[in-house]
Amino acid sequence: MNQAEKLARESVKVHELGTNWLRDLFLDWDKVQMAAVLLVIIILGLSPRVVQSPYYMSIIILTVLYAYVGITWNIVAGFAGQLMIAHLIFVGLGAYTTIVLLERFRVTPWLGIPLGGVTAGLLGFLVAIITLRYGLKADYFALFGIALMTVLRVLFMKIKFIGGGEGIWLTFRGESLEKMAFLTKAPYLYLGLGLLLVGSVAQFLIYRSKMGKYFLAIREDESAAGALGVNTALYKTLAVTIGTAMAGIGGGFYVIYVTFVDPPGVFNLGYNVEMALAAPIIGGLGTLAGPVLGAILNKPIAELMRGWLSAERAGSSLIVYGAFLIFFVLFLPRGVVGLIQHPYERLRRRLLTNLQK
Amino acid sequence: MALLEVQGITKWFGGLVAVHDLNFNVDRGEIVGMIGPNGAGKTTAFNMIAGFYRPNEGHVYLDGKDITGLRSDQICQLGLARTFQIVRPFKEISVLDNVMVGAYNRTGSERAAQAKAEEIIDFMGMTSMTRQTAAGLPIASCKRLEIARALATNPKIILLDEVMSGLRPTEMDETIDLVRKVNQRGIALLLVEHVMKVIMALAGRIVVIHHGEKLAEGRPDEIVQNKAVIDAYLGEVKTSAAN
Secondary structure, eight states, X not given: OOHHHHHHHHHHHHHHHHTOHHHHHHTOHHHHHHHHHHHHHHHHHHGGGXXXXXXXXXXXXXXXXXXXXXXXXXXXXXXXXXXXXXXXXXXXXXXXXXXXXXXXXXXXXXXXXXXHHHHHHHHHHHHHHHHHHTTOOHHHHHHHHHHHHXXXXXXXXXXXXGTGGGOEEOOOOSOBTTTTBOSSSHHHHHHHHHHHHHHHHHHHHHHHSHHHHHHHHHHHOHHHHHHTTOOHHHHHHHHHHHHHHHHHHHHHHHHHHHOEEOHHHHSOHHHHIIIIIHHHHHHOTTSSSHHHHHHHHHHHHHHHHHHHHXXXXXXXXXXXXXXXXXXXXXXXXXXXXHHHHHHHHHHHHHHHHHHHO | OOSEEEEXXXXXXXXXXXXXXXXXXXXXXXXXXXXXXXXXXXXXXXXXHTTSSOOSEEEEXXXXXXXXXXXXXXXHHTTEEEOOSXXXXXXXXXXXXXXXXXXXXXXXXXXXXXXXXXXXXXXXXOGGGXXXXXXXXXXXXXXXHHHHHHHHTOOSEEEEXXXXXXXXXXXXXXXXXXXXHHHHTTOEEEEEOSOHHHHHHHOSEEEEEETTEEEEEEOHHHHTTOHHHIIIIIHHHHHHHHO
């Protein structure tokens, strides 16, 4: 097929598609995933009309938060392939920044939460620089993160000013927009959904940009990426800094909602798996809809296990939850999104051949 | 002034001298072949030129600019791209995305990078595979993808490391045509190759390396008659064929 013929056919195709934005959207897998994410956000946004129980509302809010934190981990580990196992470090640091600023310096969370992002991003930047300097990659990079988490847990327990081992509470109990404190659950849900929306859009824009393609190239093969002009050190640093800064913002929101943070709770590898790692893994690591679709399975299932199995032997809910995660890693390595991508591609091909007839 | 000037590069690993005092040039738009027995130091020389190893001695100039010791991505930005002997596709992303990574070397815009990548994919005859992930590609297509990605970075010269290895004879003929087409875009090529037929068909000049040193350099017809080359390299092929 020569160039002119191809162009002619393309233009016919474009002309046909131009008449139907829905078809346009359907042909772009990234946009299909974004549409799924938006749908989930809208449904969750309508949930207060149906859900009365504060317990279930709480699960929904945490689901939204886990989806957001999952997105931030997805950028670091899913896109750029940097194994930041102890990602909750940065959520914890953001949480501490926000609550310490509020409790000790009377800084409003509206400023404290972004500043939580700044401190977390700075620490993430430092981690990236140090691991690059000493050539720590893959499993060694992961171990570095775990070691850092342990160090921070001990360190934070020693500092009385930020609550020491007992942790630190929000003292204000009332309603105040300035302190981001509400008596009902719904405002927290809308704040969380706003954060999730911003996070999802940011993730989409990163994924579609030059930076995003460079992240994927580094994940797939670092030296091949270098040979194609990718400054791997720069882009690895960018991925880690962006992901950790976003996680810090999530941490700020987390502490405003749960009103409490302590070192063993947040610098905790087990909770780290549940909050940061599980959703992207279940939904599909490195995909756009993965963290959100994963979170709506992850949090409710973790919570239901806890409810059903709490009467059984201590820890049995963790065994079942662990088995559930292992199932996904073993049998659905591309997660829920991987599961739907296959039939989607078939449908797309059929649609395209119909269009060309 | 030659496009690529390699001046006295030397690399040793511990006590082993892999490449010793290697000199040669590649001119604009030229195809130069590099041959030599296994372990002669071809790939080491390649890696030094492309910025994967830093030479212990000597210099590499691209377009008159000293690129010795620069990182591979800096060298790529200056206009030298390479392929890998063992193909290294970005497996989990599509062929289009693979080539777009190369195209982003010269642009920041998604639209421009995609247009460039689509043009290259078309040029390489891979249009039907555009949306496929690279993981499922057969070896011949992987080799093409290597060239396509390198080509998308808009280089002045591409270093091709054994693009023919693992190919069937018909695939080899197609790839020879393809390499020629790439060269016709005005891009100089440095080929490391084992298959003499390929080198003879493509290269305007051949550099023979043996034990890390340059044994001979010249036109293909001169090289096949060169006594030293026959003894060290081509002769071996004949004896092993006779056995």
